[in-house]
Amino acid sequence: MHYETESRRLTRLIDNASEAIVKKASRRAMSRTATHLRKESSKKVKESMPGAKAKETKSAIDLVKKLRGPLETFEAGVVVEHKDSPISNFKHRQTKKGVSVRIKNKALLKGAFIATMKNGHESIFKREGKKRLGIKKLFTSTIREAIGDKEAEIYNSGSKFMRKQLTSALKYYLSKI
Secondary structure, rough: HHHHHHHHHHHHHHHOOOHHHHHHHHHHHHHHHHHHHHHHHHHHHHHHHEOHHHHHHHHHHHEEEEOOOOHHHHHEEEEEOOOEEEEHHEEEOOOOEEEEEEOEEEEEEHHHHHHHHHOOOOEEEEEEEOOOOOEEEOEEHHHHHHHHHHHHHHHHHHHHHHHHHHHHHHHHHOOOO
């Protein structure tokens, strides 16, 4: 019921506004909504992967804003990269038995070790076989998989936020006339 009232009020505001005002208000609302979606996505990743570093999460979630040209071509949102994350991007520490990592829960990677390369890059490796130089860099699931089933929640939050922002922006620009 509340949604219908909000929708009617929004329709009335759009009918009274000129195309230039609707375009400005839409641009402002979509830009703020995209930023909100990025923040919400980051929160959901933090909930499902508490060991994830904020820098890693933010670098995997990109903002997309195409808010020029005709109103019908406006586009704003977030794109989440689909690449494996090195385990070293999560909270970790070396122990006698291996490396302790906190991704979703604490886990011990037996036989793993932390190594710093010549260029200063630190990562977590595990030996392949008995040979000295048979090492493999360890990776974990992606940020995109962490968001996974929470996508609907993020979408609903974004659509509510967009309605609120569009109404607010239209009222603001109409009050300036």
